[in-house]
Amino acid sequence: MxxxxxxxxxxxxxxxxxxxxxxxxxxxxxxxxxxxxxxxxxxxxxxxxxxxxxxxxxxxxxxxxxxxxxxxxxxxxxxxxxxxxEIGPRLDRAVDPFWVSRQSLQADDAMLKPGCGWLPPDWLPQASLRRGMRQLARAEESTLADYGTPLGLAPLRQLLARRMAERGVEASADQIVLTDSGTHAIDLVCRFLIEPGDTVLVDDPCYFNFLAVLRAHRARIVGVPMTPSGPDLVHFERAIAEHAPRLYITNAAIHNPTGASLSPVTAHRVLKLAEAADLTIVEDEVFADLEPVVAPRLAAFDGLQRVVQVGSFSKTLSAAARVGHVALRQDWVEGLVDLKIATSFGSSQLSSSLVLQVLRDGSYRKHVEGLRLRLARAAVEVGGRLKALGIRPWLEPQAGIFLWCQLPDGADAAALSQAALAQGLVLAPGNVFSPTQSAPDFMRFNVAQSQDERLFAFLRQALGRRTR
Amino acid sequence: MxxxxxxxxxxxxxxxxxxxxxxxxxxxxxxxxxxxxxxxxxxxxxxxxxxxxxxxxxxxxxxxxxxxxxxxxxxxxxxxxxxxxEIGPRLDRAVDPFWVSRQSLQADDAMLKPGCGWLPPDWLPQASLRRGMRQLARAEESTLADYGTPLGLAPLRQLLARRMAERGVEASADQIVLTDSGTHAIDLVCRFLIEPGDTVLVDDPCYFNFLAVLRAHRARIVGVPMTPSGPDLVHFERAIAEHAPRLYITNAAIHNPTGASLSPVTAHRVLKLAEAADLTIVEDEVFADLEPVVAPRLAAFDGLQRVVQVGSFSKTLSAAARVGHVALRQDWVEGLVDLKIATSFGSSQLSSSLVLQVLRDGSYRKHVEGLRLRLARAAVEVGGRLKALGIRPWLEPQAGIFLWCQLPDGADAAALSQAALAQGLVLAPGNVFSPTQSAPDFMRFNVAQSQDERLFAFLRQALGRRTR
CATH class of the missing domain: 1.10.10.10 (Winged helix-like DNA-binding domain superfamily/Winged helix DNA-binding domain)
Incomplete structure (x- = not known):
């Protein structure tokens, strides 16, 4: 009344x-x-x-x-x-940085996930994982039941140091800290290095969860347009001058979502600009194992002075194990480990032991080589089918699992993704990757998850209806 | 020059x-x-x-x-x-909230850890863990290799909901979120509920890592003196009036380090005061399985309205698996899960599957009953030996792994701990638990880790020399 x-x-x-x-x-x-x-x-x-x-x-x-x-x-x-x-049913939720993660993670087996960021489980080294689990069932009592050491399982950190050396990055095992995932590694680094309100540079487009984790840290996010050989240097320099960023977060190896690889010239120039502005760089090389030829690493040029390198095993070994790592300056290690203890107490001995078993298993290199080949074939096949529908890859990537594609005639990727979800398909619309929302007609396709006829039937119908 | x-x-x-x-x-x-x-x-x-x-x-x-x-x-x-x-060699580091964690986690097998917060690995259900690992080696492909769902493994959440119901807390599986550890659960809750500069109440003394995680969140920490039946209500009320805290973090079940249990009267009064001041309470029941008789839970009285309950399996099942959980209001779940995805992407399918296997294994209840008995015996024995040295337990706890003890003649627990470290003993000096540094002559003993003659020989010598 x-x-x-x-x-x-x-x-x-x-x-x-x-x-x-x-x-x-x-x-x-x-x-x-x-x-x-x-x-x-x-x-x-x-x-x-x-x-x-x-x-x-x-x-x-x-x-x-x-x-x-x-x-x-x-x-x-x-x-x-x-x-x-309180936003309610998932179809109502805006297409934000969480959209693809949530849809992909909660999709049931009946759904197709061409938009997700990982490989189907049967592409991963199942036999080796099972062998590893059986070996672990006979491990020492402390491996099965105890907390790990503050930095994490030493033999795995030593093995990681050797792998980094193969990619030109000199780091001792004492500079490597294990975490619960690559995402957790980035989160810890942000906790250690940035304050609420600090500005952080990202590529535009970039991995959507970089945007999510930076929002959780209340950072100001500034995007730098991506080119096939790394960030656009003119914009990069301008962003530094205008915004005095504290951090730049990017991918090493194969860029997500574009598939770009850093060129040596761009790497050198980015580092020079970072040095002049005292900018710290976080280099995420989660897709490194999928590279047939090693692209330049900022951490290799820089010697881990102002570059922090993070990675994980979720893309090539197992996402169920949750093991990530961060390599950083020796004098930052203790501070980062204090934060790790304060906020998660320790990393999993079981998961890191399993990862170590699989990496030591003679079959891992062969598995990875097979994966590269299978992905290369899938990229050709899926790329061809997309092109036939007028969906054009921005780049023919040298490796990796993604094709970053432009839809025909300015089609709205977000609307297409909403329509797809109603038909049991999780797609990845461009703007979830874009801090400036400048990719409304782009879409990321995971070539390993785009092998079902239903995807192409949906795209054909949805895009055809649109242009009719 | x-x-x-x-x-x-x-x-x-x-x-x-x-x-x-x-x-x-x-x-x-x-x-x-x-x-x-x-x-x-x-x-x-x-x-x-x-x-x-x-x-x-x-x-x-x-x-x-x-x-x-x-x-x-x-x-x-x-x-x-x-x-x-940069603080350098570990003996030089001040006795701060990280001291005991770091010393305990990095102690090698030759060291004794009467100050640590967990059980020796051979007190944990080794046979059942090994059985669980062998079963996991035959699990579905997705269990071995895929990301889990956003909230975490559904059957484990359902089992947790049933366990909570046994302790009087009504929660649906959809209100339970799995995390990478109990510490991670608290960290997520802090991220969700507090802002830098917010005031948080803790017990004085309290688990030292509460202080560490709150420092990581830049919270203002206010201690409320602990009594054998819960926080001192006069001080609790005064702290609310003076500091308008946002959160109160405490233990349910067996209090760390004191071994105190909440009385129904105190529980009711704490909740009334919290309601009047719109204070949220985080109740950590990490030691719940060690209780022979269930003490009151704030979450049970409150119905998870303003109480968030967290826990893990590190104390009774395995600390190597890293599985924690948080139960909270339905309308807070999605926000917390967004933060979980942003900062760790997902919880481990492998670890949560292993925990589920062990909990379902018929032997777990028997294991826990055996543990309670063994701990009760150890508490009597260790308590007796400490008392003979003039080290007096503040309370004869009903259960759990700790004795919170006062040293004779105002002996300095920090100095004693530094001296012990030089002899290969990790102790837990009182002030690492005290936000007000008001426990300089207290020490926490883990009865399961205090069974070696070297501990008592050290204490006898160090305290004897002192009083001579």
């Missing part, structure tokens, strides 16, 4: 705004939390619903709260972009 | 201070980083070393930098307490 009020409408609107602001300040309403419904608040304050509507709308214009159609009003704030709890 | 200068000494000192401040502002010097040596800076600026010394000392007095005897000067700042990279 809307009661008449003797006060000025603007005063009454102000009362509602003050009430909500006060609750947010006192944290009885926290970021992401739903506000009282308009009807309920109007009743409790003996005001008309239109007064509450107006107050909510003004608070919305100020960015204090935000509305979600059909769901109500929610507290905005620093954490709000991450607290999307 | 110290060159004469025509400028005023105070101006020259100011120049040095401005230079260092400028570098810190520009981040060419970052928190924890070593400053140029006095000699080098004096030479490069053509100043006397005494000018630089004076400038450094003034910056030190301002808290901008800090000195570490024998190592030089380092940038202070928000991250500095966590970036202790």
């Amino acid at each position: 809307n009661l008449p009020s003797s006060a000025q409408p603007s005063t009454r609107i102000g009362d509602v705004m003050r009430l909500i602001r006060g609750r947010i300040a006192a944290r009885s309403l926290t970021p992401g939390e739903k506000l009282p419904s308009i009807r309920a608040l109007a009743a409790s304050m003996q005001l008309s619903t239109s007064t509450v509507v107006e107050a909510y709308e003004r608070l919305g214009a100020e960015g204090v709260i935000c509305s979600r159609p059909g769901s109500g009003f929610f507290v905005a704030g620093p954490l709000a972009p991450l607290s999307m709890a | 110290n060159l004469p200068s025509s400028a005023q000494p105070s101006t020259r000192i100011g120049d040095v201070m401005r230079l260092i401040r400028g570098r810190i502002a520009a981040r060419s010097l970052t928190p924890g980083e070593k400053l140029p040596s006095i000699r080098a800076l004096a030479a490069s600026m053509q100043l006397s070393t005494s000018t630089v010394v004076e400038a450094y000392e003034r910056l030190g007095a301002e808290g901008v930098i800090c000195s570490r005897p024998g190592s030089g000067f380092f940038v202070a700042g928000p991250l500095a307490p966590l970036s202790m990279a």
Whole structure:
């Protein structure tokens, strides 16, 4: 019931705004939390619903709260972009950096995932993993039950140091810290090096979870356009001058999503610019094992002075094991390890022992070589089928699992992805990779997950209908 | 060489201070980083070393930098307490919240660890773990190689929901999120609920890693004295009134380090105070399986409205597997899972499958019952031997692995721990547990790790020498 009020409408609107602001300040309403419904608040304050509507709308214009159609009003704030709890059914969720992760991770076996970022399980070294598990069943008591050492399993760190040396990066095992995943490695490095509000450069497009983890750290994100040989140097230099970034996060080896590889000239120039601006670089080489020819590593040129290298085994060995690693300056190791202990206490002895077993297994190199070949064939085949539909790869990548493609006639990749989801297909629309939202007609295809006829039938129909 | 200068000494000192401040502002010097040596800076600026010394000392007095005897000067700042990279040999490191973790985790097999927080590996269900590993070696391909679902392995979450129900906490499996450890669970909850500068209440004493993780989140920490039946209610109420805390982090079941159990009266009163102040409570029940009789759970009284419950399997099943869990309000789940994906992408399918196998194994309940008995016996025996040395338990705990003890005649537990380390013994001095540093003569003993004669010989000698 809307009661008449003797006060000025603007005063009454102000009362509602003050009430909500006060609750947010006192944290009885926290970021992401739903506000009282308009009807309920109007009743409790003996005001008309239109007064509450107006107050909510003004608070919305100020960015204090935000509305979600059909769901109500929610507290905005620093954490709000991450607290999307109430958004409801997955089809309603905006295409944000989490969209592809969530859809891919929660897809059931009946769904196709051409948009996901990993290989199907039967492309991974199953026999070797099973052998590793059987060996682990006979391991020492402490391997099965104890916490690991602060840096993580020493023989695995030694093996990683040898692998890094093969790629031109000199690091001792004491400079390598094991983590629970490559993502966890990046998160720890961000925790160690950046403060809320710091600016971080990323490639545009870049791996969408870089955007998600940086948002979790409340970093300001600045995108630098990507070229087939690395970041665009003119933009890179300008971004440094304009934004004084603290960090630049990029891929080494095969760039996600574009498949680009850093050229030696670009690598050298990026490092020179970083040195002049005292910029730290995080180089993620999660796809390194898929390279047939080793591309330049910033960490190799730099000697791990201002470059931190991270990686994991999720793409070529197992994503179920959760083992990542970070290699960094010796004098940063202890600080990073303190943060690791404070926030996760230690890395898994079991998982790292399993990874060590598989890497030591004579069959791993052969597995990886087979994988490269199989992926190269799949890239040719999938690329050909996409081109036949007018979907053009931006680059013919030298290796890896992705084709970064432009849709014909400016088709909207986000709308296409929403339509695909309704038909059991998880796609990866371009703008989830783009901090500037400048890839609306791009899409990333995982060639290992794009082998089912249903994908092409869907694309043919959806794009054909569109242009008809 | 110290060159004469025509400028005023105070101006020259100011120049040095401005230079260092400028570098810190520009981040060419970052928190924890070593400053140029006095000699080098004096030479490069053509100043006397005494000018630089004076400038450094003034910056030190301002808290901008800090000195570490024998190592030089380092940038202070928000991250500095966590970036202790350069502190050098472990014996030199101050007794801080990381001390016991680091010493315990990096101790080799020759060392004794009466101060550590976990059971020896041969106290854990080795046969069942080995059986579980062999079963896993025959698991589905996706279990061995794929990412898990965003919330984590569903059957394990269902089993956890049933276990929580046995302890009076009603939660659906959809309110339970798996994490990489109990510590990771607390870290995620902090990320979700607190902002830098927020105040968090902890028990005094409390588990030292609560202090470490809260420091990583830049929280203000306020301690509330502990009593044998829970936090001191007068102090708890006063702390809420004075500090308007956002969160209270405590143990459910068996309190670490004291062994206290919450009484129903205290539980009820704590919740009433929390409700009135809109305080969220994190209840860590990592030692729950060791309870013979279930103590009240705040989450049970509250129905997971303002209580978040976390736990793990590191104490009774395996610390090598790294599986933790958090149960929370349904409408907070999605936001927390977004943060989990952003910062670790997913929890380990392998580890959670192994934990599920062991929990389902008929022998687990028997294992836990045996553990309780063995710990009860060890507590009596170790308690008796400590008392004979004048070391008095603050409480005879009903269960668990710790005795929280006061040393005789105000002996300094930190000094004793440093001396013990030199003899291959990791002890846990009281002040690492105390946010107010009010337990200098207390020490936590792990009864399962205090069975070696060398411990008592050391204590006898060290305390005897002291009082002689």
